[in-house]
Amino acid sequence: MKRPTIGDIARRAGVSKAAVSYALNGRPGVSEETRERVSRIAHALGWRANTAALALSAERAGVVGLVVAGPAPWAMVEGIERELAVDGVALQVAIVRDTEAEAETYRDWWAARRVDGVLVIDPRSDDPRIPLLRKLNVPAVLVGAHAPDMSAVVDDPVTECRRAVEHLIERGHRKLGHVAGRAELCRNAHRREALWQVSQELLGVVPVATGGDLQATRALLARPDRPSALIYDEETAAATTVAHASVLNLRIPTELAVVAWGDSAVCQLVHPGVTAIRHDDGAAGTFAARLLLNHLKTGIPEQRLVGPGELVIRGTT
Amino acid sequence: MKRPTIGDIARRAGVSKAAVSYALNGRPGVSEETRERVSRIAHALGWRANTAALALSAERAGVVGLVVAGPAPWAMVEGIERELAVDGVALQVAIVRDTEAEAETYRDWWAARRVDGVLVIDPRSDDPRIPLLRKLNVPAVLVGAHAPDMSAVVDDPVTECRRAVEHLIERGHRKLGHVAGRAELCRNAHRREALWQVSQELLGVVPVATGGDLQATRALLARPDRPSALIYDEETAAATTVAHASVLNLRIPTELAVVAWGDSAVCQLVHPGVTAIRHDDGAAGTFAARLLLNHLKTGIPEQRLVGPGELVIRGTT
Known part of the structure; x- marks a missing residue:
């Protein structure tokens, strides 16, 4: 046909x-x-209608771009796509290996009018994408961090952290540990700040902290001020600790409680299941897409707060 | 600017x-x-150059479409995107909830000339997408199954299965079990066929089979002809069994060996790590993109075989 x-x-x-x-x-x-x-x-x-012709006449591509380096949260991509579809806007995705390739992609897309705007997920501190997009004057929405004069969707780590710490205090824990994720992600910097603030407020101390691998967890447990509960920035690191409890010679949750900041299938794959702060990534994606569509119509950047994650209590606490 | x-x-x-x-x-x-x-x-x-103008003059959108329902193998998407970029072709991704929405997406994209062709991953038996794309006359590449007169990338389950079964025989196993994945995926149908063929050839029997959840695995282990090794179509189901070994009252690998058909981070998250057949999803994506680009140039469908997966031996065998 x-x-x-x-x-x-x-x-x-x-x-x-x-x-x-x-x-x-x-x-x-x-x-x-x-x-x-x-x-x-x-x-x-x-x-x-032929979209190429429409794009020419309206000076709009009808396409929004998303560049990712590595696995993107699928539910968020789904949320973005669903909201764009409401306005008949398509999502174009590029997967790149490094920051340089990402910058080149933005330059190409924008200069060739392939996209009307972009979404930036997992912003980093000193993220080179932010000044580049500002210089090119590309309508953009950041998901997970603020930047002056840009649209952004931000979360609420203090509220969700308070829920987790209050839960651990109810369970009798007084010494917390923080197993940190990649420090260059704004998201993780915000989590660290929130956890320290809430711990000081509710327990009068800051948690002992370490990097994310199993070796680091082992070192944390060998300290004289050994924590009885660990909060992990990355759910896969939390699940790995649970999966290796026998190797670490640990009974979970009696000897160690584990909470993951972020929930995914791995939290339920292991035994016991990992207590987790569950974010609605789909909603965050939907909000981000809507902000970008608004931005394209009005030219005005907006910020939007997504509700705090829910604490899903499972066997590790 | x-x-x-x-x-x-x-x-x-x-x-x-x-x-x-x-x-x-x-x-x-x-x-x-x-x-x-x-x-x-x-x-x-x-x-x-303004791509909208180019698309109008060349009757080409310079865009290839991929519709997915649920999480796509990220490495494959990356392989696709990388190969398309060589020819300056962009990837447009839509995430849909059901088959009907998927069909509607193809109709829209094609009628509005948003895409020049599409990639179809995880084809199903009696897949409604295949007759639809044929009727619309959309250049398409199937990843994971053949269809007459369509471009396709297919894998080699018999060779990779033979590697896994030979490895299990070396380890002393004579009774195999097959924990099946979703039956409607062509991929799983091919795996089942390959495993039965290889088991008959090398052991003279077909494996006992069951569905994919933990309950099904438990039932398999309660049978009088209890297998000593299980091959799982889905690596998450294999990892779940390993994570729940203590609940199932099983020592792995001494009482049960586990092999996953497909490898991902979950195979290394659990302890012991899961022996797995690792596919090069990136290469499959690259081949698929190249077939589609060739198809767009020549109008001629082609089939391509991707090399058999490698057996990665870990602690579960």
Whole structure:
């Protein structure tokens, strides 16, 4: 089946191609009766406007870009795509290996008018993408950090952290440990800050901290001020500790409680299941897409806060 | 910074916009010296051709589409994107909730000329996408199954299965079990067929089989003809069994060996690590993208076999 063209519609309707064009574009020059007949035939043939032509005339690509380096949170991509679809905007995704390739992708997309705007997930401290996008003047939404004069979706680590720490205090814990994720991600910097603030407020001390691998967890447990509960920035690191409890010679949760900041299938794969702060990544993606669509219409950046994650209590606490 | 236009280049070069257009499109009407000066200025300004205009003139969108329902293998998406980038073709991704939404996406994309072709991953038996794409006459590549007159990338389950079964026989196993994945995926149907064929050939029996959840594994282990080694279609199901070994009252690998068909981070997250058949998803994606680009140039469908997966031996065998 060939794609239906204006010519096909014209033949079927028994009018000129110009008349079809007038009818479908809502311009004068054809009778109402012809306009209706042409619309009906166009619909029956499954005709759609050529987006390349629309993009040229409207100076809009009808496409939003997302560049990711490594696995993206799938639920967030799904949330983005769903909201863009409401306005008939498509999502274009590029997967790159490094920051340089990412910058080059933005330059190409923007200069060639392939996208109308971009979404930036997992912003980093001193993120080179932010000054680049500002310099190019690309409408952009950051997911997970603020930047002056840019649209952003930010979360609420203090509230969700307070929920987790209050839960651990109820369970009798007084000494907490923090197993940190990659320090260059703004998200992890915010989590660290929130956890320290809440721990000082509720327990009068800051938690002992370490990097994310199993060796680091082992070192933390060997300290004289050994914590009885650990909060992990990365759920896979939390699940790995649970999976290796026998190797670490640990009974969970009696000898060690574990909380993951972020929830995914791995938290339920292990035994016992990992208590986790569950974020609605889909909602964050939807908000981000809506901010970008608004930004494209109004030119005005906006910030939006997504609700704090829910604490899902499982066997590790 | 505004996007540079033909007008900006003309002003900077001191020539007319028409002359810039002639120079950049390689058409006669300007001197070689002007052509060079214009190219140099265009490059310095970071000018790129407007893809919407290119798409209109060439009848090509310069975009390939991928529709996924749920998490896609990220390495494969990365392989696809990398190969498309070689030819300057972009990847557009849609995430949908059901088959109907997927079909509608193909119809829209194709009718509106948003994409030049599509990639279909995880084909299913009686997959409605295949007749739809054939009817629309959309250039398409299937990843993981054959269909007459369509481009396809297929794998080699018999060879990789033989490697796994030979390894288990070396370890002394004579009774195998198969923990099946979703039956409607062609991939799993091919795996089942391959495993039965290889088991009959090397052991003279077919493996006992069951569905994929922990309850099903438990039932398999309660049978009088209890297998001593299980091959799982889904690595998360294999890792879940390992993580719950203490609950199942099982010592792994002494009382039960576990092999996963497919490798991912979860195989190393649990203890002991899961022996797995590792596929090069990136290479499969790259092959698929190349087949589609060839198909777009020549109109001729091609099939390509990706090499068998490697057996990565870990603590569960």
